[in-house]
């Protein structure tokens with residue numbers, strides 16, 4: 001599927017979201033609409049995907065979760081932005097700045113980040129998950145920042161995951177404990193750091209499903225991580 005077909009397919013899936021959510025057209029980024037979906041009143045949780053658009057299976061994992069939410073009431077109220085960086089996908093497969101860093105330069109905030117931040121600032125989030133895929137990996141792992149006194153959520157997710165979890169003690173020069181990367185050297189201007197520092201979430205997670213799995217299993221693994229994240233919050 002080429003990039004235009006992929007984008008159309010994702011928007012087609014987004015258009016099918018209905019029912020229990022409130023849909024907001026946050027803004028158009030270079031002509032591509034960015035939609036947010038709010039489930040329940042006073043949302044406590046923020047879920048996002050599609051930041052790094054060569055990792056598009058996680059958009060589908062996220063949408064699959066939304067499509068199958070039904071009338072479940074056992075998840076905390078949340079806000080979802082399934083396709084947060086459409087312009088990034090237009091650069092696929094080139095991994096350039098607009099695809100990796102919200103379209104802004106390394107240390108400055110671009111319009112995408114600024115607008116998303118403004119939109120999100122009306123909510124009082126406790127926890128967040130940004131869904132990613134690591135192209136080179138055969139096993140899943142999760143970056144996590146959490147406040148002192150809180151238990152690791154990533155640990156609970158990975159312990160219940162039905163996919164292999166990274167065993168290496170180090171990944172990209174960061175310490176890794178049975179798949180949990182404490183993200184001590186969190187990059188500036190990432191969504192994870194924005195949620196943790198500016199929104200002061202208790203847990204800020206970035207999940208990485210194994211890119212070496214088949215497309216079907218990357219989607220399944222991502223959906224499972226999101227489901228476990230929601231379950232363990234409650």
Ligand SMILES: [Zn+2]
Nearest residue numbers: 052055132133
């Ligand atoms: Zn990524």
